[in-house]
Amino acid sequence: MNPWICDRTSPLSRGKPGEVVDVRPLGSALASAQTATLFRAEQVEVRRLVVPAGKEIEEHKAKGEIVVHCLEGKVAYTAFDKTHTLEAGKLLYLPTGEPHSVKGIEDASLLLTILLPKH
Amino acid sequence: MNPWICDRTSPLSRGKPGEVVDVRPLGSALASAQTATLFRAEQVEVRRLVVPAGKEIEEHKAKGEIVVHCLEGKVAYTAFDKTHTLEAGKLLYLPTGEPHSVKGIEDASLLLTILLPKH
Numbered sequence: 001m002n003p004w005i006c007d008r009t010s011p012l013s014r015g016k017p018g019e020v021v022d023v024r025p026l027g028s029a030l031a032s033a034q035t036a037t038l039f040r041a042e043q044v045e046v047r048r049l050v051v052p053a054g055k056e057i058e059e060h061k062a063k064g065e066i067v068v069h070c071l072e073g074k075v076a077y078t079a080f081d082k083t084h085t086l087e088a089g090k091l092l093y094l095p096t097g098e099p100h101s102v103k104g105i106e107d108a109s110l111l112l113t114i115l116l117p118k119h
Numbered sequence: 120m121n122p123w124i125c126d127r128t129s130p131l132s133r134g135k136p137g138e139v140v141d142v143r144p145l146g147s148a149l150a151s152a153q154t155a156t157l158f159r160a161e162q163v164e165v166r167r168l169v170v171p172a173g174k175e176i177e178e179h180k181a182k183g184e185i186v187v188h189c190l191e192g193k194v195a196y197t198a199f200d201k202t203h204t205l206e207a208g209k210l211l212y213l214p215t216g217e218p219h220s221v222k223g224i225e226d227a228s229l230l231l232t233i234l235l236p237k238h
Binding site for chain 2: 065080082094118
């Protein structure tokens, strides 16, 4: 069975199993970048979330566990009733359903590894 | 339910839900670093795999899907009958059971996000 599911809603190119995906900091391209699904597989989806400085993503809950990895820039990440500053190379784990919100302190991109609930 | 499972076999400190984990390149500390489980939760385990230059991890299969993210250095990663060079910021997805092997070209560390099979 091919576990690959194509996500046609993503604006950027996506990897396939065995293809190398580039998750380096976008640097000067960050200002015009958009959030993109990098790939989606059987149980996991990997996205690059672009958070411009000043942008706030209001509190919400995720449908699965999430690993948040800051690739560049700086955000304020609120979860577990605490606000953390996430900078490049800092990572945070959120269990399923944990309410969280994000605010860009500097232009930032975050690598989100989202565990998809099994059907 | 607390999804957190403590891994007492890991030599390095581990995060807990809501704690920020440092996955920046180890730089000069890489030469003396060891592979470590950074955290393990309900459905996911995150490890930093240290691969010294010249070291080979022979072909094996994983019990779950894996996302491999090179944090620093350079490795040759063989999967799907192809060998890829992974450098910092490059990421590869492996489906469950895909045979793969790794060889250090330079001292390297890889962030492994391993999806644990549900019980």
